[in-house]
Amino acid sequence: xxxxxxxxxxxxxxxxxxxxxxxxxxxxxxxxxxxxxxxxxxxxxxxxxxxxxxxxxxxxxxxxxxxxxxxxxxxxxxxxxxxxxxxxxxxxxxxxxxxxxxxxxxxxxxxxxxxxxxxxxxxxxxxxxxxxxxxxxxxxxxxxxxxxxxxxxxxxxxxxxxxxxxxxxxxxxxxxxxxxxxxxxxxxxxxxxxxxxxxxxxxxxxxxxxxxxxxxxxxxxxxxxxxxxxxxxxxxxxxxxxxxxxxxxxxxxxxxxxxxxxxxxxxxxxxxxxxxxxxxxxxxxxxxxxxxxxxxxxxxxxxxxxxxxxxxxxxxxxxxxxxxxxxxxxxxxxxxxxxxxxxxxxxxxxxxxxxxxxxxxxxxx
Amino acid sequence: xxxxxxxxxxxxxxxxxxxxxxxxxxxxxxxxxxxxxxxxxxxxxxxxxxxxxxxxxxxxxxxxxxxxxxxxxxxxxxxxxxxxxxxxxxxxxxxxxxxxxxxxxxxxxxxxxxxxxxxxxxxxxxxxxxxxxxxxxxxxxxxxxxxxxxxxxxxxxxxxxxxxxxxxxxxxxxxxxxxxxxxxxxxxxxxxxxxxxxxxxxxxxxxxxxxxxxxxxxxxxxxxxxxxxxxxxxxxxxxxxxxxxxxxxxxxxxxxxxxxxxxxxxxxxxxxxxxxxxxxxxxxxxxxxxxxxxxxxxxxxxxxxxxxxxxxxxxxxxxxxxxxxxxxxxxxxxxxxxxxxxxxxxxxxxxxxxxxxxxxxxxxx
DNA sequence: CTGAAAGCGCTTACAG
DNA sequence: CTGAAAGCGCTTACAG
Numbered sequence: 001x002x003x004x005x006x007x008x009x010x011x012x013x014x015x016x017x018x019x020x021x022x023x024x025x026x027x028x029x030x031x032x033x034x035x036x037x038x039x040x041x042x043x044x045x046x047x048x049x050x051x052x053x054x055x056x057x058x059x060x061x062x063x064x065x066x067x068x069x070x071x072x073x074x075x076x077x078x079x080x081x082x083x084x085x086x087x088x089x090x091x092x093x094x095x096x097x098x099x100x101x102x103x104x105x106x107x108x109x110x111x112x113x114x115x116x117x118x119x120x121x122x123x124x125x126x127x128x129x130x131x132x133x134x135x136x137x138x139x140x141x142x143x144x145x146x147x148x149x150x151x152x153x154x155x156x157x158x159x160x161x162x163x164x165x166x167x168x169x170x171x172x173x174x175x176x177x178x179x180x181x182x183x184x185x186x187x188x189x190x191x192x193x194x195x196x197x198x199x200x201x202x203x204x205x206x207x208x209x210x211x212x213x214x215x216x217x218x219x220x221x222x223x224x225x226x227x228x229x230x231x232x233x234x235x236x237x238x239x240x241x242x243x244x245x246x247x248x249x250x251x252x253x254x255x256x257x258x259x260x261x262x263x264x265x266x267x268x269x270x271x272x273x274x275x276x277x278x279x280x281x282x283x284x285x286x287x288x289x290x291x292x293x294x295x296x297x298x299x300x301x302x303x304x305x306x307x308x309x310x311x312x313x314x315x316x317x318x319x320x321x322x323x324x325x326x327x328x329x330x331x332x333x334x335x336x337x338x339x340x341x342x343x344x345x346x347x348x349x350x351x352x353x354x355x356x357x358x359x360x361x362x363x364x365x
Numbered sequence: 366x367x368x369x370x371x372x373x374x375x376x377x378x379x380x381x382x383x384x385x386x387x388x389x390x391x392x393x394x395x396x397x398x399x400x401x402x403x404x405x406x407x408x409x410x411x412x413x414x415x416x417x418x419x420x421x422x423x424x425x426x427x428x429x430x431x432x433x434x435x436x437x438x439x440x441x442x443x444x445x446x447x448x449x450x451x452x453x454x455x456x457x458x459x460x461x462x463x464x465x466x467x468x469x470x471x472x473x474x475x476x477x478x479x480x481x482x483x484x485x486x487x488x489x490x491x492x493x494x495x496x497x498x499x500x501x502x503x504x505x506x507x508x509x510x511x512x513x514x515x516x517x518x519x520x521x522x523x524x525x526x527x528x529x530x531x532x533x534x535x536x537x538x539x540x541x542x543x544x545x546x547x548x549x550x551x552x553x554x555x556x557x558x559x560x561x562x563x564x565x566x567x568x569x570x571x572x573x574x575x576x577x578x579x580x581x582x583x584x585x586x587x588x589x590x591x592x593x594x595x596x597x598x599x600x601x602x603x604x605x606x607x608x609x610x611x612x613x614x615x616x617x618x619x620x621x622x623x624x625x626x627x628x629x630x631x632x633x634x635x636x637x638x639x640x641x642x643x644x645x646x647x648x649x650x651x652x653x654x655x656x657x658x659x660x661x662x663x664x665x666x667x668x669x670x671x672x673x674x675x676x677x678x679x680x681x682x683x684x685x686x687x688x689x690x691x692x693x694x695x696x697x698x699x700x701x702x703x704x705x706x707x708x709x710x711x712x713x714x715x716x717x718x719x720x721x722x723x724x725x726x727x728x729x730x
Numbered sequence: 731c732t733g734a735a736a737g738c739g740c741t742t743a744c745a746g
Numbered sequence: 747c748t749g750a751a752a753g754c755g756c757t758t759a760c761a762g
Contacts, residue, residue: 021525023755034733039757047731069500070435070446071755075738081435083480083501091456091481092466101457104483113497115448115478116456118469132478135434136448160386279669286672303668304644307651388739399749404741412747436739440754 022063031059042067073137084330085133086116087126087143095275095300095319096144099166102323103142110331112139121207123147130157140330142166142323148209149173162333166326168211169343176333178326178344182212182299185315185348186219187226189297190271192313192350194227197360198269198295201229202253204246204277205238213238216273216299235267246272246280254284254294268360269295278302282312297356299348306353313356315348322346387428396424407432438502449695450498451481452491452508460640460665460684461509464531467688468507475696477504486572488512495522505695507531507688513574514538527698531691533576534708541698543691543709547577547664550680550713551584554662555636557678557715559592562725563634563660566594567618569611569642570603578603581638581664600632611637611645619653633725634660643667643677662721664713671718678721680713687711 024042028035033052040048041056042065048056059065073081086103088096100116107114115133119126126146133141134157141163150173153163163170165177193201203220206213217238224231234256237249250270257266272278278298285291291310298305298314305312325344350356389407393400398417405413406421407430413421424430438446451468453461465481472479480498484491491511498506499522506528515538518528528535530542558566568585571578582603589596599621602614615635622631637643643663650656656675663670663679670677690709715721 025755035756036733037731040732043757049731052732066496067500068502068755070502071439071738072757073738074436074439074740074755075757090466091469092459092462094457094459097457097462097465100462100481101455101483104456104481108482113480113482113501116465116469116481117473117478118466131431135432136478137433137435282669282672304647304673305669307647308669308672309674390739400740401749402747405748408741414747417748433739436754437741438754439739439756440741 022060022065023068024065027056027059027063027065030063031055080139081137082111083113083115083136083138084327085129085136085138085141086114087119087129087133087141087145088116089121089144089146090118091116092118094303095167095317098319099144099323099326102320103327106324106327106331119144119146121146121210123149127152134160140164140334142326142330143170144168145170146210147171162330164326164330164333166322171211174341176326176329176341176343178322178329178346179212180317180322180348181345182215182348183219183222185317185350186216186271186273186299187223188219188348188350189299189315189356190220190223191227192352192356193269193271193295193297194223194229196269196295196357199229199360200232200235200265200267200269202235202250202267202270203237203273204240204249204270204281205236205273206240206277208238213273220271220273232263234264240277240280243276243280243283246277247284249277250281250284254288254290267294269297269358272296272298274298275300275302278305278312278314282308291355292358295356295358295360301351308355310355310358311353313353314351316351317348318346387425387430388433389430392421392424392428392430395428396420445504446502447476448478448480448501448503449692450494450501450503450506451479452484452494452498452506452510453481454486454509454511455483456481457483459668460532460682463684464509464688464691467685468692471689471692471696484509484511486511486575488514492517499525505529505699507691507695508535509533510535511575512536527695529691529695529698531687536576539706541691541694541706541708543687543694543711544577545682545687545713546710547580547713548584548587550682550715551581551636551638551664552588553584553713553715554664554680554721555585555588556592557717557721558634558636558660558662559588559594561634561660561722564594564725565597565600565630565632565634567600567615567632567635568602568638569605569614569635569646570601570638571605571642573603578638585636585638597628599629605642605645608641608645608648611642612649615646615649619649619655619659632659634662634723637661637663639663640665640667643670643679647673647677656720657723660721660723660725666716673720675720675723676718678718679716681716682713683711 024035024038028038037052038056041053084107090096104114117129123146140161143165144167145165148171150170153173163175165175167179169177205217221231240246240249253267258264270281272281281296285294301314301316302312389400389403393403402417403421406418449472455461469479482494488511505526508530509532510530513536515535518538528540530540532544534542570582586596605611605614618632623629635646637646646661650659666679666681667677
């Protein structure tokens with residue numbers, strides 16, 4: 001709490017004491033019917049006389065009865081809790097929160113509620129979340145998974161409830177998944193730079209252990225090879241986790257280029273494999289006034305990037321679509337869809353805004 | 366699903382049938398003890414011989430028993446479900462999702478899980494969310510509330526569980542709240558523009574029914590009055606809900622100014638009362654090449670705004686802090702804190718980046 | 731059409 | 747230290 005934070009006590013109102021809510025038994029007593037009849041009315045089951053229905057409704061209103069979903073699910077066949085668990089990297093991350101919103105909308109349309117949690121890309125935290133969701137008896141799970149081994153899920157959870165992976169397929173484990181076409185998108189982005197004459201293209205990548213990061217790197221390599229450009233390890237910086245990491249990496253990349261060494265020309269373009277890495281690259285390029293000299297293409301959308309000068313060319317993902325498809329697949333499974341596991345690939349889109357269209361010949365520094 | 370979306374069936378693996386999980390009774394049977402002893406071991410209650418403890422643990426492991434939090438809360442005194450409900454405007458909105466993350470972190474440290482939902486500023490949706498959370502027996506709620514009347518909460522929910530409001534205090538209802546110093550921040554921002562010589566300052570505001578929007582407008586008016594500048598209704602555009610609304614409003618504001626009317630000089634600065642409205646203003650100013658001619662100060666942080674030219678001067682809120690304080694207050698209530706309702710005010714900070722420091726005399730258009 | 735009994739998975743309150 | 751019984755709020759399965 002900072003010094004300037006003010007706390008105003010609202011006097012003389014005091015916190016009221018809590019009280020218990022009414023039960024079906026109490027409603028039944030007031031209405032003069034059996035508990036079971038109340039249950040029928042509340043659940044909208046057919047076969048209750050209008051008179052009794054009216055009595056029950058009146059009693060329920062009077063006691064402001066609200067149905068206890070938790071208790072009702074206990075005895076119900078299948079033990080459905082009408083809730084799903086959602087494991088994200090960070091609920092506050094733009095990609096994650098867009099997925100969250102899409103999942104929420106589908107879940108609500110089915111009368112389901114969503115528990116969401118942040119793993120911070122920590123496999124232990126992720127597993128903890130799965131256990132907690134499982135302890136809450138969620139009916140299914142959607143996971144933006146981290147780590148290199150999800151086999152623990154087969155013993156622990158999959159036998160009880162379906163799991164759909166988003167953004168990245170699971171490892172050491174089989175299940176449904178919905179993800180962007182990472183390799184194809186990356187290939188397209190790098191090919192776009194090659195088409196403008198670039199040959200010295202730097203690569204910024206997230207943790208190599210993430211399949212998305214690996215696929216995007218493979219797309220980069222494949223594009224270069226297809227254009228008969230030999231990949232140069234000096235131009236590749238991977239395992240970057242933050243804006244700061246990316247800034248440092250770009251500083252290093254910009255320092256490349258030696259007059260004595262013809263194989264070590266300066267770089268003329270950067271391909272950033274992720275959101276934060278694009279931002280890091282932007283910060284350095286703008287700080288050094290190089291934003292119109294060094295081309296830049298980023299994977300994943302960056303907010304406001306169209307207002308920058310030049311605008312930032314990106315491979316836009318569709319997190320809304322990914323979240324929606326994942327949720328729909330999950331509900332299909334919940335409804336008993338027995339088909340083989342699916343791997344749904346959602347296309348990315350190259351959005352040209354300027355930074356990716358700087359020709360190589362303009363890159364004199 | 367777009368045309369390019371690909372679905373790959375993973376053959377021949379098929380979805381495994383679901384099975385029920387083990388119960389305490391099954392663990393007890395396998396361990397050869399009573400159900401109650403299993404309960405004691407699982408809950409870490411004292412007074413069980415090491416031998417029995419070992420037996421129970423082994424049986425639980427063998428059956429991969431996992432505790433059912435839902436069932437256990439049913440009989441437990443107080444019916445705690447170790448969960449809280451969080452009503453946000455939109456889980457994908459940057460402010461909301463930052464609050465979410467902060468709440469999540471505090472909740473987790475207490476062993477609680479968070480249900481989050483989006484109201485989309487629709488009072489009916491908000492109320493629906495409250496009912497659903499309440500039906501799930503959440504132990505408390507944090508609400509970024511909309512609408513003009515929250516008195517329904519006193520009949521419905523507050524008697525059962527504490528509620529803390531974030532971002533905006535409740536209306537027609539008393540409860541704890543944590544919010545930014547909207548009026549003071551706005552006052553500071555407009556005073557900052559006045560200090561650079563601006564007298565014709567446009568105001569962009571969100572829905573007047575939102576207390577935050579109203580407070581920010583009041584700050585604008587107070588700052589003008591303090592500087593003996595007569596507020597001009599022609600410069601005020603309120604009830605704007607989107608980037609597009611803001612764009613249209615700014616276009617109108619820029620068209621102001623008539624040579625025949627000395628009371629109707631062109632505007633030289635804009636104060637945007639919210640995130641999206643700042644973005645709308647930016648779009649128009651940049652599109653017309655006026656970004657260095659018309660000063661702009663925005664309420665709430667805008668991502669990447671430091672990379673724009675000029676950088677965007679804003680009144681930064683602290684959603685993390687707001688979320689954290691709200692969650693801590695909620696847990697204090699859950700722990701029985703009986704003190705009067707509190708209204709905590711979190712300060713905003715003026716971040717000068719260029720757009721707000723354009724002097725009035727440079728505003729010739 | 732209506733209801734009394736048993737049970738969901740667990741905890742409480744009590745007895746041995 | 748251990749356990750048999752009753753109960754949390756509701757649904758199921760069955761009888762009238």
